[in-house]
Amino acid sequence: DAGVIQSPRHEVTEMGQEVTLRCKPISGHNSLFWYRQTMMRGLELLIYFNNNVPIDDSGMPEDRFSAKMPNASFSTLKIQPSEPRDSAVYFCASSFNRPNTEAFFGQGTRLTVV
Amino acid sequence: DAKTTQPPSMDCAEGRAANLPCNHSTISGNEYVYWYRQIHSQGPQYIIHGLKNNETNEMASLIITEDRKSSTLILPHATLRDTAVYYCIVREVTQGGSEKLVFGKGTKLTVNP
Numbered sequence: 596d597a598g599v600i601q602s603p604r605h606e607v608t609e610m611g612q613e614v615t616l617r618c619k620p621i622s623g624h625n626s627l628f629w630y631r632q633t634m635m636r637g638l639e640l641l642i643y644f645n646n647n648v649p650i651d652d653s654g655m656p657e658d659r660f661s662a663k664m665p666n667a668s669f670s671t672l673k674i675q676p677s678e679p680r681d682s683a684v685y686f687c688a689s690s691f692n693r694p695n696t697e698a699f700f701g702q703g704t705r706l707t708v709v
Numbered sequence: 710d711a712k713t714t715q716p717p718s719m720d721c722a723e724g725r726a727a728n729l730p731c732n733h734s735t736i737s738g739n740e741y742v743y744w745y746r747q748i749h750s751q752g753p754q755y756i757i758h759g760l761k762n763n764e765t766n767e768m769a770s771l772i773i774t775e776d777r778k779s780s781t782l783i784l785p786h787a788t789l790r791d792t793a794v795y796y797c798i799v800r801e802v803t804q805g806g807s808e809k810l811v812f813g814k815g816t817k818l819t820v821n822p
Contacts, residue, residue: 599752628809630742638796638812651809686752688810693740694800695760698810700752 599701601687607707613675616704619668620689629662629672629700630686638686644670645692677708711813712736712799718817727784729816731797734778741800742773743810744782745764746793753796753812756782788822794818 600619608614619650620627624708627641642652649659655662659678665693673683721727733742743758749788757771758766759780764771772774784791789793800808 630812635815640809641812650812668752678732688752690808694739694808695758696808697758699754699755702752703750703817705750 598697599687599689601685601701601704603704604702605705605707607709608677610678610708612708613678614677614681614706614708615674616672616706618670618672619675620670620687622682622689623667624689626668626690626692626697626698627642627670628688628690628699629666629670630700631683632686632687633683634704643655654695658695674706677706679708711811712801713813715795715816717812717814718819720819720821721784721787723784723789723820723822724761727791727818727820728785729782729784729795729797730779731781732779733781733797733799734749736777736799738777741808742771742777742780743800744769744771745796745810745812746791747796747815748790748793756795758800779790788817789820789822792818792820801808 600618625646629641632638640663641654644664662672684703686703688698688700715797721745744756745753747753760770773780794817796816
């Protein structure tokens, strides 16, 4: 398996534009997690899904952020409209939905909003 | 909030063992301790995890105290490539039985030549 795949790896956009980040989890995994990492706040859990259903989105900073998982092999994180303070590295991770199992992370998307 | 406490930084000489401590005094009986590391700005990398017994794999060893309130990650022969931020995480069981990883600030390990 190629692991968790995120795209794009880098994104530069202007303030006010819509940004969509994409994630393909490891085949067979049924839990998916979106994280955001900044120098100030470290790694923050934004939202996670079990079996394509959002379970906890309490980490989503505000209504400008939305995440979907239309099927078991694809998820998106959308920011609309984007703001400079959204600049960060966004990671996606996946795992099996059971105890005693590790989660695997993608290489992240570095987002810069100017 | 993270359920673990780690020193912010540590140094280790190349070739020596690196022992990274972690406190998790509020851990519940069915919660596992996980260790991840992050090298520069790459995605976090899984290292090892355990419940109450000591564990060893090709990367490291995990020693968990009998009361499970603390643990130590051991890199037996640290190399320069082991320089990274190491995160100790108690994976929290959530609604629906799934587990989520909540990261703290971790320990910045610097391996010196």
